[in-house]
Amino acid sequence: MKFKLSILSSACLAAMLSTSAYAEPGNLVGTLSDSNKQVYFEGAQVKIKELNLTTQTRRDGTFRFNNIEAGNYTLEISYLGAAPIVKTIFIEENKTLKSEFTLTENNTVTEDIVVYGQRAGQAGALNMQRSADSIKSIVSSDAIGQFPDQNVAEALQRLPGLSIERDQGEGRFVGIRGLDPNLNNVTVNGVNIPSPEAGVRSVALDVFPSELVEGLEVSKSVTPDMDADAIGGSVEIKSLSAFDRAGESASVTLQASQNQLRSDTSPKVSASYTNRYSFGNIDDVLGIAAAVSWSDRDFGSDNIESNGDDEVEQRHYKINRERLGTAVNLDYRPDFNNQYYLRTLYSQFSDTEFRQANAFTFAGDDSEIERSSKDRFEEQQIFSISAGAEHQIEQWLLTYQAGYSKSSEDEPEALNYAFKTDGFAISSDLLGQIPQVEQQTGTTKLANYALDEIEYANNQANDKEYSFKFDLAKDLTFLNHPSQIKFGSKYRSREKQQTTQVTFFDGDFDDIDSGMFADTSPEWGLGEFGDGLNKRELRRFFNSQRANLDVAQLDSDIESRGESFINEEDIFAAYVMGKIDIDQLRIVAGFRYEKTQFSTSGHRVELIEDELSDLEQLDVTPWQVERDYDYLLPSVNVRYNISEKLISRFAYTQTISRPKFEESAAFQIIESKTAEDDDGVATTEREASVGNPDLKPFESDNIDFTIEYYPGGIGVLSAGYFYKDISNFVIYADVADQPQWQGFDEVIQPINGDKATLQGIEFSWLKTFENGLLLAANATFSDSEAVTLLDGERFETSLPNQADRVGNLTVGYEDEKWNLRLTMTHKSENLEEIDGDLLLMEDSHQQLDFSSKYYINQNMNLYFNAINITDEPFYNYFSERSRNAQYEEYGRTFELGFTWKM
Template sequence: MKFHKTRLTLACLSALLTGQAVADEGALQGRLTDKQQKAYFEGASVRIKELNLSTVTRRDGSFRFNTLPAGSYTLEIRYLGADKIVRQIQIKEGETLEQRIVLESEGQDLEYLIVYGQRAGQAGALNMQRTADNLKSVVSADAIGQFPDQNAAEALQRLPGLSIERDQGEGRFVGIRGIDPNLNNVTINGMNIPSPEAGVRSVALDVIPAELIEGLEVTKAVTPDMDADAIGGTVEVKSLSAFDRGGRSASLTVQASHNELRSKTSPKLSGSFTELLDMGDKEDVFGVALAVSWFDREFGSDNIESNGDDEIEQRYYGVARERIGAAVNLDYRPDFDNQYYLRTLYSRFSDDEYRQANTFVFDDEESEIERGTKDRYEVQEILSLSAGGEHQLDSWHMGYQLGYAQSSEDEPDALYYSFIGEGFDISSDFAGPIPTITQDTAAMDLANYEVDEVAFEDNLSEDEEISFKLDISRDIKLVGHSAQLKFGGKYRTREKTTDANIFIYDGDFDELSPGQFTASSPDWGLGNFGPGADRGGLRQHFNLNRSNLELAVLDSELESNGASYRSEEDIFAAYLMGKVDIDSLRIVAGYRYESTDFSTAGQRVELVEDEQNDVEEVINAPWTSEKDYSHLLPSLNLRYEFSEKLIGRFAYTQTIARPKFEDSAAFQIIESSTEENDDGEFETEREAEVGNPELEPFESDNIDVAIEYYPGSIGVLSAGYFHKSIDNFVILADVSELDAWKGFDEVIQPINGERAKVQGVELSWVKSFDNGLLIAANATLSDSEAVTFLDGERFETSLPNQSDKVGNLTLGYEDHAWSLRLTLSHKSENLEEIDGDMLRMEDSHQQLDFSGKYYINQQMHLYFNAINLNDEPYYHYFDSRTVNAQYEEYGRTFELGFSWTL
């Protein structure tokens, strides 16, 4: 248990617990809308001047004050991009005053400025960021629509401190301040989302289409009422609600996209519908929101890789990815004080990939070429269901939620063929990012190769979580200051299983000639690829001849059983926190307690090849393990309003991250070989790869300091500093010297390492000018230290995937007819991993995108997007930029679409 006490935190809690609530005398509730009552405004600051009470409007523009003494007061409402609203109100004892407030403009067309156009997204996001109790960044639905982003990951890359990890050129995982995505928390509508992929906790956000998202929030400094497993931060995905819009609304988008590299054109359709149904009373309303999205994209990449020494691999990818997403959300609000909801989100992401590869091994007369194929169809699904309610009971507020989430990754019928050829004349100088290869005519004919191996896989990973949470808060007075006491709890139970079925065939290929599968040479843009392999022919051959192929029973059993395991996790959390406003200072402080019960079950699988005793077998033994741990974690967030335009923030938090499932799983894969040496003696070599169920969770102390200046119009200028000190950082190490592994030559196992640190500054500037010009720029400059042990050697490096410099620049222009944006995203080089005695580095990446819209009217517009305009490749290298590790090109993608809204 990690428990750091701070005097300020304890003092705040003590004062809040002993504070006395004033008697209920009156209340004020209201909603902030536009003139047509078609748009609601979230994140506006609402203040009762004489009482120094303040609150923030919610998603539906609503706000409420309880326990107000009777009297006359001044109500002030501030929203970036609109005039300050000042209204005189009269509170009467025992009554609730209702107010519907309409935003006024700053001398411009407010309907254009706020409700419609690219500034709408910025205004909403900046208002939510400005009024937040803690440090967060926000992307609104309107802002997502202003970029050519295909999914949630790409939409987040525009925020300060965020970067993305790409797969086939598409954004997948989100890194917050360079921290491993496995150390982030991802929620959808307040529910934790399990990962579809085997062995990991990180959620690949490319499975969530951008059209299903109403907003994205990234919290970098958590409060006690949030989950503690957020060392990097928390990403909250909000799906559409009928109360986000006023009355009936609908949208439809039709798009065609063209990938330049593969000359493929792909269709996309999406739409949404919301309706508010009057149930008989003006406050008795039922809301329905529906959203669907379908995108079937064909594209690919050209790739060349090397080991930096004696091996080069050419790869040609053909990829088809289909995204299907749907959300059905129901809201019922019988009155202002009560609401019930049902949130659903379903996403299906399929990845159909055919990879052709040529691997060249340069070893003088022993040189060889392996030509291989990978034919794989993979489906990832996420289903999120959550039901709950919120109730205002006088000065008490209660919220609760029951949730179910399920993710899966199904990889059925994956097929791999490998052909080997020897005796060819091949050469390469390994120079530069794109090594050149010379090969003779014989090497270009598949008939001169032999089938080496065929592999077939049927793998399934499932991750399921059920949760329940309860939050209770009460407004009180603390020594004459407005305050709130909040407490609650959460229970989560999770099960993750990985079931691998791997079949390796290594014989009975005598009658099979690879030449019969020859296809035309792929249009590979990095050199001469040589003959292609017919995908359909290979699949047909396997289906017809599988029963005649010789199965490597022991190798198949070793790989299958070693990669199959189950892990279960029960987490109970409780928290106590308080919030108090002392003049211009807001203090949010408290503690969160989390208890974790972890168990895992797998197998100890050993392949024994013993020449001395003529034994060749696989020994399987069940292995189960359990581990319990708990944490008491303090949190302190300070927000000081120097003026209406200048805000300062400070946060000290403690967070954790549980180890990846593949690191903590109960599995052991052991290979034991006994052979006769040159002296006639038998020697045994043993190597192992094992999980570590005894891993301790990551623990992090976090400090954040920030200053934010809001000039009054739509814009912000901000700077911040962050520092994280992470204990129990997990590293891979050779632990064969430990007594438990006596007699082993090598044992690779995840272990808890030394402390890792990361610190840096975040800078951001956003400005919308009256002439329609928009400028947005942000940069994160960071530094990290970590220690890794490999093969008994100690490496002091930066954190993996930690880029020292991450930044974005956006130039835009908008008027009543046009909306244009040109964006540049930059990510500096970073360490990917240690490979032998070399550092594998990811090179810096700069990508230029363009988005343009032409508004036919307020309901219809045409748009054109250009993605990766500068045709930026993806490049990894060993030690020096001249030593290739991986070079991959994706080409440009162009999108043309039409959108209609009601």
């Protein structure tokens, strides 16, 4: 396969350097819009029949053919849901023909497509999917507004093979084909987005309000001009551009929502504006687009957790989440051969959480209860800016882009309290999804507890990246077939920093009456909770008494120094790829080379406690590791049009995914304790939690095959098979038996697994009917096998965070006044991690949502959404479903809103 790809690339390169066979060729530049020139159509297939030249319209409706011999030709334009356009064109020597085309000619259904949401959204997405060179799933801007989705993650879950991981009931991370979200690549306007969360690579897509997005594109197979770190896939977020729309446009949305569990009402406001300004010459145009979205949501959850053995914890959450997102984009096009752009995106996500908890430890007469609080404010910010240009220089297309993006997560002045008591009789059988606790009278009163510890923290994470890339492409003819050669390079420089500052106060609490912190019992729907904790009084007491509290300095230092690190990553990439059309066959093939220079710096922190010599000290040693690695990654994507309605695709790609930053960070937290046992013999227990800078990236060989049938109108029926052969996947394990950890009782460290395979099938069906009915269903069935060899023992499991079944079902109806949708999403159970001798499993999740719109007129509508109609909980368990690990309820959410568009 590699040899064949090399031949193709070399041949295309040789043809590129050869003299063109045509004398004084001409060019064609076109635009596809509706009759009013208010809507542009992306993804339409455009073909010059006599030359077998094919291209597709871009997001601004434009298309281009270069290097065409003078003469008469037949131009065919096809767009799902509309009648085809067939025109005769004449190309003159050394001239560029500029033409405008509208779908309304010979067409009676286009107005239904472009005016209202469901048909417009589905038509746009399907046309882009049909014309793509690789295997893609797409959400258009019109489709995003048809679901009750609060952010980008929830909008993506509707696509075939995609699922989401939720936090407090909201979608945050996106998994592709059931794989871990850390195995995806996320870009915004072509710029890689670093993760604001400490230690991870996966981007929590709930920080992006869906109102700022013009389109979402998920590539399940990559081409050489794309980043290689995409074993799961690549997610591209496209923000609004003035050239997405014609002339001036504006929109405003007002919304109120209510969470049933906490009975709170929350506001949301969003707006957008675009316009174009001409400077004399009709082709000299400046476009300005701006969008803003703000929401302030109050909600919560009821939770109960256990360790599967001897502990149960009850938790009550009250949460406020505020989102602010803005985008300002500029596009300047002095003529049809040159384009310049500036893209900006800013997102701020704040999360205020007050958690109250009761933790029960069952040990007979030594049983213990801890009542605790977690009072924290967390703010995440993402800023991205990119500037670039596109130049058509004779037959060469040059594009380049410089980008900067920064993400941060700040957790200032987090305050956690812990109160303890013992001597009370408590018991639980720990059975069922919601384990019940029997407790003696008095355990529910906070006055019967003693203040045990206060934790105060200021934590911060920063992740920033600079990038530059260029691409150079030329259309040519190779062996009498239309072809293209393309090559380019990209450089990325990234720094991830995690800073932890924690102070523990654990003494001089004897004179404190815990009853002073008591509050009314919170509304907790899973059983009896007891006294609540007064958030204001807890904060007031700490602020006034902080100077008088005893600091546990060693415990504070070990966590603060041990959990702080800096990782740096420089990635240089270069690629070459060729494209050729042989009748109905299109082949895109080439190589991508990526070299990574990685460094990490942190500390080896050891807490030494020796009761025999009354010694207690902390040893801190700097630790820094540098390494580099490189990959040469081939890929081939093949598309064969069996007929106008039937398309088959095949892809073979090699991809990688680099480890999480927290996994490869240079840190070691060690605790050594020496004491006499019952026989008077001195013994030392040593435990450690350590990073692994020597982790190798995931490596994967991927095979994809799909077949797509477009029966006419707006609809598709598709089926696909995928296979991934993955090596070096990462798991957490106890490596105390390894030679370098001799003398340790337990050492938890991320290590590379041996090998894993993932294979599955994917089905999708979508159909819109003339009577307004819409039906859509998709399902992905997959299976993984992972083998890890540890200390000579063979462990066989599935891949962590990989779900075997993912699916969506949608029933919709639309006419001139109403737009209705009932949707169901399903994700099957999956393995989270191996916890000792137990498997921690995430249970299946199935959620039902409803959305409706009433069109007052073409510019205004009212909408109502109902989210999580069946009040589906989140549930984790240990090995067996009756063995609770975590059960959490979120309640239903209802939204009522108004939208105006110009």
